[in-house]
Amino acid sequence: MKILILKRDKIGDLLLTTPMLSHLRQSLPNAEIHLLANNYNAWVVAENTDIDQLWIYRRAKSGRKIDFGAVIHQIWQQLQLRFQRFDVAIVAGGEFSPRAVKRALSIHAKRTITYCDESAVCARVSDPLPAPAGEHESDRMLNLLLPLQIRLHEQVINPTFNLPAQWQLFAENWLFGRHISPRKYIVIGLGARRAKKQPTSEQVFHWAAYFKEHFQLDTLFMWTPGKSDNPLYPGDDEVAQPVLDAAVPYIYPFRGALMPALGLIWNARTSIFPDSGLMHFAAASPGGVLGLFAETDVSPSPVQWGPRGAKVAFLEATKSVAEIGDQMIYDKLESLLA
Structure with a gap:
């Protein structure tokens, strides 16, 4: 056939x-x-x-x-x-x-x-x-x-992705140049196009400080390059700027291409991403992902678009990710880090 x-x-x-x-x-x-x-x-x-x-x-x-x-x-x-x-x-x-x-x-x-x-x-x-x-x-x-006439499995079949060797090599070199060890950091990403779906800069600061103090993990802060009014693919440069200006020593910014970003996600202890393509890739990575959803009465719902993988969790906010309390994030992350 x-x-x-x-x-x-x-x-x-x-x-x-x-x-x-x-x-x-x-x-x-x-x-x-x-x-x-x-x-x-x-x-x-x-x-x-x-x-x-x-x-x-x-x-x-x-x-x-x-x-x-x-x-x-x-x-x-x-x-x-x-x-x-x-x-x-x-x-x-x-x-x-x-x-x-x-x-x-x-x-x-x-x-x-x-x-x-x-x-x-x-x-x-x-x-x-x-x-x-x-x-x-x-x-x-x-x-x-x-x-x-193909019968379906009762168990969920998770998405899979084979990370190309050149992206793994990029990640190793990028981390080595910043004295970061694989599995010793968490990725926090933006890249959801709409502000209500993204964590605020204050949330990034709070979460990164908690991860450093309680788990001795650095934070790799990742966002989509470009301006928000780009008609082809809106970027997050304006949203990311307050985090960059703060220059927190344990927050490492990555404003790079999508494919090299996957190498860094694959070497992370775990990741936090809003509903986006990168969230689904992080779900397929060894560290898994915590997915963030907001206003799902009019936006994509985790019922249809939630992360699928061996180590995944998600949180859903009524109107915006800014509503999600820090402790809810920490509780979900502890299950992924266990």
């Missing part, structure tokens, strides 16, 4: 797809599994052994700019995918996406499995499924395997 998985979403979403890939490989060991991702998220599964072939398409639109070369590449790639004559195309997303469904149908697989509603495009889908409610995103994608 020849199967194509289509995944157009962000990096965290693709990481949450790895349990589906793992279960598909175990259930159909002789199947030929392909995955179509974009040039922003494909690196997440570049070393995933559950995939036989990774197809990468260039995103045609960035902000308001259209890359016509990418448009031509996508058309050529669609023809190549048609020639593969897939038995099954699976649109791997927890919600109905008309654009993703149209892309899958254009490949002309014998069967197309996707979540669908009453839209006209769904009339052409061979295996439409109603989008489930009240399930984690990883489980929603696992449910897409049911039309293939």
